[in-house]
Amino acid sequence: MIDHNPLWGAELDHIRLDTADPSKTAAFYRDAFAMSEKSLADGSTLLQGEERRLIVGSGIAGDQPYSAFRFADETRLAAYRAHLTAQGMNLMPSPTPLFSDGAFAVSDPDGRQMVFGVIDPAQDNGGSPEGHPPHPPGRMQHVVVATADLAAMMAFYEDTLGFVATDHVLRDDEDGGQTLTAVFYRSTREHHSFAMFLSDAARPDHHAYEVSCWNDIRDWADHMATLEIKLWWGPGRHGPGNNLFFMVEDPDGYKVEISAELENMADDDPVRQWPHNERSLNLWGPGWMRV
Ligand SMILES: [Fe+2]
Structure with missing residues (x-):
């Protein structure tokens, strides 16, 4: 495929x-x-x-x-x-x-x-910004949106563009059925480069910078602390992707993530399913529930 x-x-x-x-x-x-x-x-x-x-x-x-x-x-x-x-x-x-x-x-x-x-x-300047002291690495790696029309968005991103679904998150409904609430998509071996969450309206969700290890997350958190930027969520570990993370908010409340240890997938890995609960979003504690 x-x-x-x-x-x-x-x-x-x-x-x-x-x-x-x-x-x-x-x-x-x-x-x-x-x-x-x-x-x-x-x-x-x-x-x-x-x-x-x-x-x-x-x-x-x-x-x-x-x-x-x-x-x-x-x-x-x-x-x-x-x-x-x-x-x-x-x-x-x-x-x-x-x-x-x-x-x-x-x-x-x-x-x-x-x-x-x-x-x-x-x-492309290809390197560290001038005038800044060395910082831990942070590669722009994934972007995520929220949508009220998951079916149409999935048809577009999967069937038309060719993104490969890695993980689905499913909510149990009272009538015994299930509703898809999130889909994670890959375009390389990395677990996701794009994802979407079901919400009440289309809106931006977050983007993420991938770092090399847990200590980088500590160093970025210490850096945020020197600027008095509070961590908004985390540190924690996501279920889908198994990545360590924290998030902060920019001045408009848009979320930005620092991530490490994002899972790599094999080419023929089938789509996996996760329950819609806090634990899937954060194995360590509280989740950010969009719906
Ligand atoms: Fe993320």
Whole structure:
């Protein structure tokens, strides 16, 4: 299955976050996640560190209008473009300045864009931000959304885009049936690069930076402490993904995660099922229940 999946190998490169106060939000990410800050030609701000970057723009507070996934080279990108075109997908111009010519976007059923492209070397500093002391690593690794229409979103992300389902979370209903409340998707061996939670409305959920070990999580938490940024959830360990984590909130209340030990899957691993309860979301303690 995965050998013939044209999405396979695509990795999350960056996302865009919108806010009513871009300078405040950019300063938060610059300081909290040890990134450099640079103004872009379209008026947005690029935050960039080692293996992590995001764009902060002016807009609705907490909105996350697109997620950008990169392919390793132009050949893979062209094959993926052909795969979507063959399905009659409407390909739109790429909204990100960080990918080379040839990048494109598609709109999901909730109106959020998924962007696919190849890194433009001119927009990649490839290293630690100048003027910052060394920090633990933190690779932008996954992005998660909430939706009120899980069926339509699953059809789009699985059948059209080609994301591979790793884990399902299922709630037992009073009538004896079950309702799917979360789906975790992979596009590489890592447990998930994208996920979605059932909610009462479409909204951004969180994104995550993957670090190398538990001690990195300690060091990032100590770093947050020096800035008097309280941990919002965790530390804990998720059921799906088995990753260690904590989360903080940005100035708009959008959640950001530091993660370690995210599970790697075998290509032929079947979809697993988890019960909809606090323990699935956090084996160590309280869960963040979206519904
Ligand atoms: Fe996460």
